[in-house]
Amino acid sequence: MIQESASPHIAVLLNEVKEVLCPKDGGIYLDCTFGFGGYSRMILDSCDCQLVAIDRDPNVITHANQLINDYPGRVNFIQTGFAESFSELGSLKFDGIVMDLGVSSMQLDSGDRGFSFTHDGPLDMRMSGVGESAADFINKADEQEIADVIYQYGDEPYSRRIAKKIIEHRRLEPITNTARFAHIVRSTIGFRKGKIDTATKSFQAIRIYINDELGQLARFLNNSKNILAPNGRLVIVSFHSLEDRIVKNFFKVNSAKLVARSKYAAKVLAEENSKEWLKILTKKPICPSSREVALNPRARSAKLRAGQKIDGTTYGS
Numbered sequence: 508m509i510q511e512s513a514s515p516h517i518a519v520l521l522n523e524v525k526e527v528l529c530p531k532d533g534g535i536y537l538d539c540t541f542g543f544g545g546y547s548r549m550i551l552d553s554c555d556c557q558l559v560a561i562d563r564d565p566n567v568i569t570h571a572n573q574l575i576n577d578y579p580g581r582v583n584f585i586q587t588g589f590a591e592s593f594s595e596l597g598s599l600k601f602d603g604i605v606m607d608l609g610v611s612s613m614q615l616d617s618g619d620r621g622f623s624f625t626h627d628g629p630l631d632m633r634m635s636g637v638g639e640s641a642a643d644f645i646n647k648a649d650e651q652e653i654a655d656v657i658y659q660y661g662d663e664p665y666s667r668r669i670a671k672k673i674i675e676h677r678r679l680e681p682i683t684n685t686a687r688f689a690h691i692v693r694s695t696i697g698f699r700k701g702k703i704d705t706a707t708k709s710f711q712a713i714r715i716y717i718n719d720e721l722g723q724l725a726r727f728l729n730n731s732k733n734i735l736a737p738n739g740r741l742v743i744v745s746f747h748s749l750e751d752r753i754v755k756n757f758f759k760v761n762s763a764k765l766v767a768r769s770k771y772a773a774k775v776l777a778e779e780n781s782k783e784w785l786k787i788l789t790k791k792p793i794c795p796s797s798r799e800v801a802l803n804p805r806a807r808s809a810k811l812r813a814g815q816k817i818d819g820t821t822y823g824s
């Protein structure tokens with residue numbers, strides 16, 4: 508199942524997510540990154556279940572309302588960051604949670620959101636539309652802060668040079684639109700025709716920083732144990748190495764099997780073992796097929812990892 512439609516966002520690894528999540532009649536599922544609702548619809552079509560969908564972007568509410576109409580009595584939508592959703596989810600325990608991280612094509616393709624260096628628009632980049640915008644940061648932060656963000660979140664080796672140029676340009680006039688920001692980056696480190704645009708890493712870095720994408724992910728994962736039902740599955744699709752590292756480490760740490768090296772260590776290890784609450788379902792990440800990438804190039808860097816909450820254990824929290 509690969510979406511080929513002209514929909515504004517093509518869901519990535521849809522079939523693989525379905526297979527790993529394994530939605531079941533009577534289950535209750537959480538889609539943390541609703542977007543255009545590709546995963547939500549797949550879950551609702553797979554079985555007779557209930558669904559809670561979350562997205563921090565107010566622009567998706569019309570799509571969420573459409574879903575609520577199409578599946579009467581089965582869907583609840585919450586507009587919030589998933590890391591802030593726990594109080595609203597209350598005591599619900601989910602049989603499955605899906606996360607499809609990053610931005611949607613709808614966000615990337617509309618110039619007025621400021622995510623794209625191919626469409627000019629305000630330098631905004633806020634998924635939720637509130638808080639500090641990319642322009643606020645670029646025009647106020649000091650040179651070192653800007654260099655650090657571009658280096659840490661964009662892995663950009665020329666981060667210092669770019670930050671220096673940003674400071675020079677903003678002295679002339681505040682940098683308020685994406686085309687000017689992209690031009691500053693390209694004119695600093697060069698523009699290689701036919702290659703990946705040299706503004707890519709800086710745009711990714713500022714976006715990750717402005718939306719606290721890594722903090723949101725880490726905070727959600729750290730609480731996920733409390734909202735998963737026994738045997739509940741956590742399925743995560745990530746798009747860059749910073750996210751994937753957080754997901755991979757989270758699965759590793761929470762599924763760690765400790766081996767007693769001496770009989771005296773056994774008691775300590777038994778206690779520590781109570782922290783082990785996840786079973787890894789994907790030894791290696793699942794990646795899109797070449798056919799999927801040909802149909803949807805934006806899927807190319809996707810990696811799916813999944814785990815399952817172990818049943819019948821008393822967990823320390």
Ligand SMILES: C[S@@+](CC[C@H](N)C(=O)[O-])C[C@H]1O[C@@H](n2cnc3c(N)ncnc32)[C@H](O)[C@@H]1O
Pocket residue numbers: 516517518519539540541542543544545546547561562563564567587588589590607608609610611612634723724
């Ligand atoms: C890649 S898209 C998801 C697409 C969706 N799976 C589909 O099939 O249409 C990511 C979506 O997650 C939302 N998002 C990203 N980070 C979020 C967060 N921390 N909390 C809530 N929503 C988030 C974005 O606003 C965006 O709409």
